[in-house]
Amino acid sequence: MFNRDTRDRRVRLGALGVLALVMLLAAACAPGDPDEVDDVEDDPQAQEEAGDSEEAQDQDAESTEGSTLTIAIPDDIATLNPPDATSPRSNIALVQLYDSPFTYEHVELDDGTVIGDSTALEGLIFEEWETEDDGQTYTITIREDAAFHDGEPITAEHVHYMFERSFETQDGESGSNWYLTNVSGITEPPEVIDEHTIELSVEQPSQLTMRSLTAIQMGILDSQEIEENAPEDDPWANAWLSDNVAGGSGPYELVEWERDQRVVFEANADYWRGAPDIDRIVWEIVPSASERVQLLQAGEVDMVEGLGPDEIAAVEGADGVDIVSVPSQNRLFLGMNNTVAPYDDQAFRQAVSHAVDYDELIQEVYGGDAERLHGPYPEGPAGSPHSLGDEIGYETDLAEAERLLEESGYDGSPVTLSIDNSVAEHEEVAVRVQSFLAAIDVDVEIDQMTPSVFAEQRNETTLEFFVDESLSWIDDPAYFLSVNFQCGVLINHVEYCNEDIDAAIEEGWTEMDEDVRQEMFGEAQRTIVDEAPWVFIAHPDFQLAMRDHVEGYVHYIDELPRYYDLSLSDDD
Incomplete structure (x- = not known):
């Protein structure tokens, strides 16, 4: 934190x-x-x-002068150091400030929604790339017209430095080091061939090597600026970079940051893709959701982020307001620590899964703007071949829940359900879960935590039973199952561990036959659902409220808005 x-x-x-x-x-x-x-x-x-x-x-x-987009946001940037960025706000800032090697091509769906196609890469810093026949060597051309905000050209040495820094500033079990080694399959920085060419090697072929380099944690930094601000005891300038931009390689520059008040970005006029349509982005930090709603309705801001279902309903249909609503791959779930009683008993976890009224949660908490999540993989806006849909999952069945509860040997002790008190819909979910479990004689006490305390205890795996969400940045089952369910890895906050699932994940990193992967991960999902480390509830729609003169929104799998895509029409 x-x-x-x-x-x-x-x-x-x-x-x-x-x-x-x-x-x-x-x-x-x-x-x-x-x-x-x-x-x-x-x-x-x-x-x-x-x-x-x-x-x-x-x-x-x-x-x-020029066009300004004013956005009311709920929170401030936590860090500007890409490998350390875990909060959505930090990452939204970073995608404006830096270019990563790749992004996704845009595709328009039948309903007119434009998304970044997570199966089709588009080069940013990487202009061209070729794979050798062995699938283990990539020859990559760095875009010659890409430059930092001060005009200094981005070269192969800067790309090499990004990889080197990612390996050296994180330990092997977390952060960018883990991401590169496990997800990308990259274990060492690339070889610099010439000023604009690198050769990147992996130990085994993988479908994820290039796709993983869309993450903003792979943003290209100015190594000289970092070195100039690195004290002897912090050679990678982690402390300095937490509050500063190292060169900046993206479409916007950070020109003002008043803590917990406002953040201002200005267009990079010399950006290699052309200057952004919007000259100035202003974030006004407004913690109160109701105040953000009022500002939008009054036309004092152009966009509002971080609204829950109730606030969205309040502004929907208001004069001059549009709501972007896109099916999401974000998963809403109840986490149960699989190493702590009574959650260490599979029958108890299954009983909880059968006691939940999923339809009530979707309709009453999310107003129907959510889809049922039957297992680890939702379908998402464009559909996913990895989702098993309703072939798996639990249905509400109180009789079966009571049978399983008796089988589990549950001793009747009250259980505590922890929530982040800044997320209103999580409180609504918790209150209803409390009622659902009362019907099978499980007494639930709700513990409302501040966001920082909740995140700290979740990351330390000390929460026993909690409401949470998980969003996959790469549409791939090996990636999602690894970060959430592989033994001892990253954000496996429920400490679930199954060696067969781990074996499937390890094989899945390098398996190139899609049919084999489908079968392998289909079986893995069935096993996970049966063992019920989570109660898989729903994937709520991504929703964003804005004035109707804001145009061009593109939805990406990571749900980080790229302001470069946006423009403002002449009238409201």
Whole structure:
């Protein structure tokens, strides 16, 4: 976790600040005092200073000209260090500031929704790539017109540095090191062939090597700037990079960051894909969801992030407001720590799975804007061949739940269901689960935690029973099953462990035959559902509220909006 409160605030003096300074200076010189005017006219230095002040005002006014997109957001950036970024807000900032090697091609669905096709790569920093016949060597061309925000060209050495830093700044069981080694199959930085060519090698062929490089954690950093700001005891400048941008390679630059107040991005006019349509992005940090709704309805902001189902319902149909709603691969579930009683008993976990009324949760909590999640893999907006749909899963059956509960030997002790108290719908889910389990004589106490405490205890696997969500950034079963269900790995917060599942995951990293993978991971999903480490509830739709003059939204699997895709129409 990142402690935002202990860091120094950095505030940029904007147009209002300059105006206030000018007014203060004007007040210091009494109006109508001819001696003061004569002093300026007769003093060359005073004339020069006055000219500099006017130029500063002109430059600041120019920086605010053009189109501005104002977004009300619930929280602040936690870190700007790509390998350390785990919060959605940090990652949304990073995708504006840096380019990763790849993104996804856009495709329009039948309903007009535009998504990033997670099966079709489009090069960003990597312009071209070829795979040798052995599937283990990639020759990659770095885009010659890609540059950092100061105009310095991005070269093969910078790409090499990104890999090197990712390996060296994280240990082998977490972060970018784990991601590269396990998901990408990359165990060492690429060889630099020339200024714009690298050769990347993997030990075994994998479908995920190139696809994994879409993650913003692979964003290209300016190694020279990092080295200039790296003290001896922090050679990779982790502390400095937490609060600063190392060069920046993306479509927007960070120009203002006032902690817990506002963040401002300005367009990179020299961006290699062309300058963004929107010149300025302003994040106003408004923790209250109801206040964000009011700002949107009043037209004081153009977009609102982080609204729950109730707030979406409040603005839906409002004059001048559009709601983007896209089927998501985000999974809503009840986690049960498989090493702690009574959750260490499979029959108890199955009993809980049968006691839940899934239809009530989908209709009453999410207003029908969610699909039932039957197992580890949902279908998503474009459909996924890996989803087994309703071939698997639990149905509400109180009689079966009571039978399994008796079989489990549950001793009747109350259980505690933990929630993040900043997510309103999770509280609604918890209250209903409390009622569902009361019907089979399981007493549930709800523990509402602050986001930081919840995340800390979840990451330390000390939560026993909790409401949570999990979003896969890569549409692949090996990736999703690994991060959530492989023994001892990353975000396996329920400490589920099955050696057969681990074997399927390890084989799946390098299996290139899609039919074999389908069969292998189909069986793995059936096993996981039977052992019920989670109660698989639903995948709620991704929803984003905005004024109707905001156009061009593209939905990506990671659900991080890319403001480069957006534009503003002339009228509201």
